[in-house]
Amino acid sequence: MRRSKFFIGIGLIVAAVVYLIASSTAQAKEYFMTVDELQAQGAAMVGKNLRISGAVIGDTIQYDPATLTLTFEVAQVSGDNAEIEALGGLAVVLHQAVIDPTRARMKIIYIGVTPDLLRNEAQAIVTGYIDADGVFHADELLLKCPTKYEEAVPEQSASK
Amino acid sequence: MLAQFGYGTLVLSFVVTLYAAGAAMLGVRNKSLAQIESARRAMLLTFPLVSLTALVLITLLVSNQFNVQFVYEVTSSSMPTYLKVTAWWGGQAGSLLFWSFLMSAFASAVTLHKWERDRELLPWVIVTACVTLAFFLGLNIFFENPFAQLYQTLDGEIGAYTFAPAGAQLFQPVDGRGLNPLLRHPGMIIHPPMLYLGFVSFVIPFAFAIAALVTGRTDDRWIRLTRRWTLWAWFFLSFGLVLGGRWAYDVLGWGGYWGWDPVEIAAFMPWLTGTAFLHSVMIQEKRGMLKQWNMVLIILTYCLVIFGTFLTRSGVLSSVHAFAQSAIGPAFFIFILATFSISIRLLIYRWADLRAEAEMTSMLSREALFLFNNLLFMGILVVCFWGVIFPLVSELFTGQKVTVGPPFYERANGPLFSALFFLMGVAPLSAWGHSTWQTLGRALWKPTLIATAITVFLYFTYTEKPAALLGFFLVALVLLVTVYEFWRGARARQQSHKESFFSALNHLTARNRRRYGGYIVHMSMVLMAIGILGIEIFQKETQGQLQLNQSLNIGGYTVTYAEIADFHYRDGHDVTRATVKVYRGDAYLGELAPRIDYYYTPSDIENTLQRMTIPGVRSTLADDLYILLVDWQPATATSATFKIYVNPLVNWLWIGCLVFLFGILIAAWPDKDAELVPARAKNKAYQSSAADD
Structure with a gap:
């Protein structure tokens, strides 16, 4: 019963952890993109796990309670924090994205409960995939309303 | 006026804290007991000073002084008074002050300890605690002043200032923004203070660890002195996590309790290292092994505590998740880096002194299984840490931001948690020092057989899913082994002391609080696992x-x-x-x-x-x-x-949580003889008869 046996045991655990991390990362990774980036890549991203962020355009929110189908559009906002700060903060950036008709937009479809924070000029962070028509099918919908409270609502206040 | 007074006491607290740290260091250099005593008194003084600062803030909150920016942001006149008080930790500036308040309270509590036997540790405990406290007070003073007031400058702009700009008028909003209604849940009101209590309590064992490293007192004295601090820290941190989960389940309306988001993970990571630490200190106390490792764990825990506060408060992850921006990010980063590198330098300096007094002799011994338990906790930590930093790493190397969601954590952590449960079932039956397959097998075959029978029964009556069956097998095994341990101990005592079974059980637990409290915690893990298997799989x-x-x-x-x-x-x-x-x-x-x-x-x-x-x-x-x-x-x-x-x-998840807290209370409840029992360290023979496990 000497040390080498311990190192084998420790090595096995370490190897198992490394394997679990590597394989789970490969399987569960989501590409975090802006609307512009996603539309630029187009067909290459169809079917991949994606997470995009954008400004919710209030006029486009539609909900069909019979099928629990929620559709809305988001407008392109930058994914770069420093850039958002330079433009005057997230609230300003979201507002400008919504009123600017030239911004790239993406249609989101989500089946489920309308999140409590879904409203005009909220920041939507959606996880899902795009189909060949460029429509985003969301599995998960996170919303942030930066103007409302200094203290961000914890992330879980999302629909899953 | 009151706001300026609050800022004044804040600055005064900061100065006194810096003085305490400085005087303690000078006292060591000059070998001056008077200077160290002066430092001790200064540290004691921080508590009333920070309390006064906090009192001023609370007064501002309950009296609707909306020209104070913080009051404006977290309260409104229609809120009931108790919510106005708890709004103290409802925003960033206030919660940092809350951190300082707890830190100064604990630092004062530590100074009241009888120091005679541990004189040489005192100055370094003061330095560590006060540097930490000064950092948090400094954040409030330089970046997030809770007493900043709203002013309207000559060109009509409204902004928050610590000192009135030239020619500006105080601006008085009619009403405040109010606390987010989602946060007005009882669970959410006491969730942050519990987490913070847990966070801050872990600073104390760390301070003693650093003191031990600096002074070269590398025995297990620092661990014995801080054993209860660690347990209470663990209690509060666990309670805070549980409350957060319950709040999510009650209020957020997605039928879940844990979402693996970075903020949750930030609170979970120090819990992981803290749990590993709780286990591995027993090896040091019993066998004089893993000394270096325990140092690594407490340093990691401290850094993760600061990192956790940082993640929840700084908005560093806002590139992904759009939290409030703040200037305190770089400050946190520098502080963590500095404390971590200094701690590690100290550890390397003392590395040779911390060599184990004994060697692991058997793969199946209790201490070896504890070591594997520690590795698994570290594995889960690495998984969590990887998940949190992966977006930053991937962006750095590929330019493409890639994130991982809950499926990543579930898939990677599932097997590690299962392995932990397996160890939880096996380890209590293994012996210290030396254990073989035969001795272990003899103890283990009965519970294994019964657990297998239960699993087969569930296969035919309840579910055919392999993951669920494996889970139920493991929880059955742990439950059986733990109950058996209680039964065996109580029976032995019943016979030797001629007591009734329940009185024997009672005395057994009271005499070996940590051991049996720990077993109760193990059973609570079983109950929680049942709940988690239920909601996750079915x-x-x-x-x-x-x-x-x-x-x-x-x-x-x-x-x-x-x-x-x-x-x-x-x-x-x-x-x-x-x-x-x-x-x-x-x-x-x-x-x-x-x-x-x-x-x-x-x-x-x-x-x-x-x-x-x-x-x-x-x-x-x-x-x-x-x-x-x-x-x-x-x-x-x-x-x-x-x-x-x-x-x-x-x-069963919530029931398990209650049992869990009960178990920690049993383990952490003060004994009459507290932690100062010098005889035990020498009396190893007596000790290893599991009297003080």
């Missing part, structure tokens, strides 16, 4: 639009839509409440009332409506029926849409 959900008197069926329940009504409350929020009747088969079980609350905020805020979806829940030991009102037709009120979950066994 959760059912359905949703649909119902006309009045129509029904949805799920999991044996029939839910019939009966009524919907609107209510207006005097504090200005509206409630739409649906009433549904619940049947199981033909049996009528009662009504549930899922509802949506609407909170309106003052009109100077752009988004004036906050919705809260509050589920109607029928909770039994077998399952929870969890009903959400999703949508309805306001005009006719004849149709409404519901989402319904059946969460089997989830109540």
Whole structure:
């Protein structure tokens, strides 16, 4: 019963952890993109796990309670924090994205409960995939309303 | 005026704290007991000073001084007083002050300890505690001043300033923004203070560890002195995590309790290292091994505590998740880097002195299994840490931001948690020092056999899913072994002391608090695991639009839509409440009332409506029926849409949480002879007879 046996045991655990991390990362990774980036890549991203962020355009929110189908559009906002700060903060950036008709937009479809924070000029962070028509099918919908409270609502206040 | 006074006491606290740290260091250099005593008194003084600062802030909060920016941001005049008080930690500046308040309280408590035997540790404990305290006070002074007031400058701009700009007028908003209604839940009111209590308590063992490293007192004295601090820290941190989960389940309306988001993980990571530390210090106390490792763990825990506060408070992850921005990020980063590198330098300096006094002799010995337990906890930590930093890493190396979500954590951590459960079942049966397959097998075969029988039974009656069956096998094994340990101990005592079984059980636990408290914690893990297996593997959900008197069926329940009504409350929020009747088969079980609350905020805020979806829940030991009102037709009120979950066994999660806290209380409750029992360290023979496990 000497040390080498311990190192084998420790090595096995370490190897198992490394394997679990590597394989789970490969399987569960989501590409975090802006609307512009996603539309630029187009067909290459169809079917991949994606997470995009954008400004919710209030006029486009539609909900069909019979099928629990929620559709809305988001407008392109930058994914770069420093850039958002330079433009005057997230609230300003979201507002400008919504009123600017030239911004790239993406249609989101989500089946489920309308999140409590879904409203005009909220920041939507959606996880899902795009189909060949460029429509985003969301599995998960996170919303942030930066103007409302200094203290961000914890992330879980999302629909899953 | 009051606000300036508060800022003044804040600055004074900061100066006194710096003085304490400086005087302690000088005292060591000059070998001056007087200087060290002066430092000790200064540290004692920080508590009343920070308390006074906090009192000023609370006064401002409850008296609606909305020209103070922080008061404006977290309260409104319609909030009840207790919520105004708890709004103290409802925003960033206040919660940092809350951190300092706890830190100064604990630092003072430590100075009251009898120091005679540990004189040389004192100055370094003061230095460590005061540097930490000074950092947090400094954040408040230089970056996040809770006493900053709103001023209108000559060109009409309104902004928050610590000192009035030239020519500016105080600006007095009519009302504050108010606390987010989602945060007005009892769980959410005490969740942050509990987490913070846990965070801050871990600073004390760290301070003693650093003191031990600096002075070269590398025995296990620092561990014995801080054993209870560690347990209480663990208690509060665990309680805080549990409350957060319960809050999510009650308020957030997605039928879950844990979402693996970075902020949750930030609080979970110090818990992981803290749990590993709790286990591995026993090896050092018993066998004089793993000394270096324990140092690594407590240093990691401290850094993760600071990192956790940083993640929840700084907005560093806002590139992904859009939290509030703040200037304190770089400050935190520098502080963590500095404390970590200094600690590690000290550890390397003492590395040789911390060599183990004994060698591991057997793979199956108790200490070896503890070591594997530690590795598994570290594995889970690495998984979590990787998940949190992966977006930053991937962006750095590929330019493409890639994130990982809950499936990553579940998939990677699942096997590690299972292995931990297996160890939880095996380790209590293994012997210290030397254990073989034969001795272990002899102890283990009965529980294994019974657990297998239970699993086979469940296979035929309940589920065929392999993951669930493996889970149930493991929890059965742990439960059997733990109950057996209680039974064996109590029987032995019953015979030797001629007591009744229950009195023997009672005395046994009272005499070996940490050991049996720990076993109770193990059993609570079993209960929680049952709840988690239930909701994760067997959760059912359905949703649909119902006309009045129509029904949805799920999991044996029939839910019939009966009524919907609107209510207006005097504090200005509206409630739409649906009433549904619940049947199981033909049996009528009662009504549930899922509802949506609407909170309106003052009109100077752009988004004036906050919705809260509050589920109607029928909770039994077998399952929870969890009903959400999703949508309805306001005009006719004849149709409404519901989402319904059946969460089997989830109540065992909450029951397990209560048992868990009870177990820690048993382990941490003060003994008469407290931790100062010098005889034990020498009396190893007596000790290893499991009297003080």
